Amino acid sequence: MKRVLLSGIAIVALVPFGCQSADHSPPVGGKSESQHTGPSWGYQPHNGPALWGTLDPTFSKCALGKEQSPIDLTAGGSADPLAIEFDYRQTRIAVENNGHTIQVNPDLGSAIVLNGVRFDLLQFHFHHGSEHTVDGNQLPLEMHLVHRSDGGSLAVVGVLFEEGPANDTLAPVWSHLPPEPAASHVVASGLDLASLLPTTRTMWRYRGSLTTPPCTEGVNWIVLTEPLTMAPDQIAAFGAIYPNNFRPVQPLGERVLDCG
Ligand SMILES: [Zn+2]
Secondary structure, X not given: OHHHHHHHHHHHHHHHHHHHOOOOOOOOOOOOHHHOOOOOOOOOOOOOHHHHHHHXXXXXXXXXXXXXXXXXXXXXXXXXXXXXXXXXXXXXXXXXXXXXXXXXXXXXXXXXXXXXXXXXXXXXXXXXXXXXXXXXXXOOEEEXXXXXXXXXXXXXXXXXXXXOOOOOOOHHHHOOOOOOOOOOOEEEEEEEHHHHOOOOOOEEEEEEEOOOOOOOEEEEEEEEOOOEEEOHHHHXXXXXXXXXXXXXXXXXXXXXXXXX
């Protein structure tokens, strides 16, 4: 009883500090989120997706937003594949454990063109298990390629992974998976981004949000319908670092899933 009461006080006391704090950046380089007193978030019972909206005022969209991601997708059909063009290139990469996921930072130069607007690829990262589900089924892993236009709009391409043959394209990343959050990045020699995607470019499209705090809306979501494969030991290697870093599916609400 006492413990419950104390933790309630702690939450109330933290909110004003959260309002005044100018630094809401994730604890890159930090040792453990659980010991932080700021608005850190994670996937544990005390800081997980169900609580994100209460952890900090700037995270309110996580609880109150009406166009949130991820969502459950319906198998079959596809949005117009001609509406999106991939301009992905060979690049050097830096691999980083940022405390929430493994993130890969390529050189600038790769992009997608969506309805005539160019969105530059900024980074890509992974969720274990998948965030989007297909007919209610969760897959082992999902990759998010995050792009931004000159106007500041975001477009995220989601690629699902199922268990199967090893993924050789991602081997340079997987051979450098940093087990602990660290400020320094591990740089791998190169990656052919063009071969990172499934050959079938059918997709779902919808309007959603970031799947992590602050759950910002207005994100153009493109999820490719064809999953890639990854070997069980590759999936397990990521799972050993992040056993559970996915947000559960959110209501579709008034939105329309564009699947042709
Ligand atoms: Zn993501």
